[in-house]
Amino acid sequence: MKKIGVLGGGQLGRMMIQSAMNLNIHVKTLDPDPNAPCKAVAHEFVVGSLNDYDTILEFAKDVDIVTIEIENVNTDALLEIQKQGTPVFPKPEHIALIQDKRVQKQFYQENNIPTSPFVLVENKEELVKHKDLLPAVMKIGKGGYDGRGVQVMRTETDFEKGFDGPSVFEKMVDIDKEISIIAARNEKGEINTFPAVEVVYHESNLVDYLLSPATISKEIEDKATEIAIDLVKKLDFIGLLAIEFFVDQEGNVIVNEVAPRTHNSGHQTIEGNITSQFDQHIRAVANLPLGDTARRSPSAMVNVLGEKGYTGVAKYEGVDEVLSISGVYIHLYDKQMTKPERKMGHITIIAETKEQLLEKVDLVKKHFKVIA
């Protein structure tokens, strides 16, 4: 029915293709890696830089809509594409805003979106002026990803671990829970949100597993949902916005950061909810009615990461053990090479009760390994 151009050919694009196929929507992807996960399954797969203006303009010439699966793209090119008449969702200005954590934080502050106290600094040398914020977190303005570009600082002696570029320096939140809500909005202005999920972190700062429903009160879920809707409206956002929240020890709900796309914290929606985040993304950017986001059953999601100590052609251990458990869904991303903590896939688990869910999570984590 339509041809969507997607900047980025990684796993998020790959799962988007699985959804888009069902509506006869053809997906053309652009990625610098000639072996990116979308390579063999995209209708068209173009190898090229996501930061090169001309490459992106050329790429978008024959598509009906442009969208993204990664936010580190050249937004000037997207502005030009939009100007030439091809819809770009999310809008280039939102991608640009979110690319820079400094601009993001200022937007929250100016628009009464709850966020942690912060200052903008140009480099680590400036931190000494803001000792009063300790314990705090320094986040690089641009280019951070999956825990990179984030440094926790408990005392002044940590300042030397800081970054040398423009950053945000924010007061550490006394976290009780981390939750995530994915909101969607289409051109018609229709908005809806997925139920909150709870994100449980691993020491390495990569998501360990994800629980749906989150173990939070209805009041907290309502508060977070309200903030999500408020944020999407104030931005005049179109597409999918994944919002990560901190819930502090006093029950305050604070926006941590957002991503203008499908998100790791929404993978379990494929099996766990009536509509998946990938279906919802397609619906939102193609201006189709948004889907019902209700849960079908409790679910959990475990990231499949490259085992420490192994680098090379990936081999998967425990496939049989995991496939023997009812309601366990392996999603691999077709990445040939593994390295320590590389995201190689995820596993979704559904169960009737939370107890059963956590038992299965333990089994999956025990058996499933990516080695080389």
Place this chain on the structure above:
Amino acid sequence: MKKIGVLGGGQLGRMMIQSAMNLNIHVKTLDPDPNAPCKAVAHEFVVGSLNDYDTILEFAKDVDIVTIEIENVNTDALLEIQKQGTPVFPKPEHIALIQDKRVQKQFYQENNIPTSPFVLVENKEELVKHKDLLPAVMKIGKGGYDGRGVQVMRTETDFEKGFDGPSVFEKMVDIDKEISIIAARNEKGEINTFPAVEVVYHESNLVDYLLSPATISKEIEDKATEIAIDLVKKLDFIGLLAIEFFVDQEGNVIVNEVAPRTHNSGHQTIEGNITSQFDQHIRAVANLPLGDTARRSPSAMVNVLGEKGYTGVAKYEGVDEVLSISGVYIHLYDKQMTKPERKMGHITIIAETKEQLLEKVDLVKKHFKVIA
């Protein structure tokens, strides 16, 4: 992890690819139609005849397993591939047996699988010798598909509508219900079956809609399941076997016919059951543990057929209306051209109750049309 060669690049292959992707299984497909539904999404798409010995041998040279998504293929080629050491599942002898409805019927008779009384005839001229079977159905031995090659005969005057080739002439069953069960078996000998679904037919003899659970007693479901398991065991079958049953007015359960592959009567398993038939097919042929087939919720499946009176480039009406209903999943097969009653896709519907399900089925049928 593995590369599967699939004979046939139609919608069944396309949905198999959506499943195979999740296990990093690469799918190579062979189809005579250069625009077959698998074209753009298969890892490799080869255009060629499914009946040509050399084409199939060449196709299979670099794959780890060969399977099918259509049974009208050259089984001599498959026997040779098997002889050369590449596993072929379902086994070539089973495909050959099922290709010929005459051999199929004889197998049932010889193995005490309940089936309707029949005779083998060489052409329509012989029918007059078997008037005692009337009302009856003449089915062409080879090459029938989706209602083609099947002729109902109520009186002797219908004999002239018969076929000129080797056929089965079978007593018409006084049908109360038509149900279907899909059984799976892997090389380890593990067997399981999907719950029975009820197939409601349209005047044109194409499936109108499909209901899960079937509205039958536990006794009848158990009887059908027992026959399905018995059949798979007696055949020593590996892969997926879709078994269509008649339940007659006296509650007898009779095998109508079978298909050695994923089947139209299993499409609703994608959203309706814990494991989909496409996942199960991959698991069975790759000798992985079979998945739990239990229902997650009641479901229905409506075929999306080309509207009568329209031939040409397909356009879809009612997409917005249908996507506005909760728990409705559009699956289009990426066929460019529509013609009357061409299978262009299917729509799965889930609901809490049968009443809600049937209401949604009505809405879907009312709104969704394929025109040109």
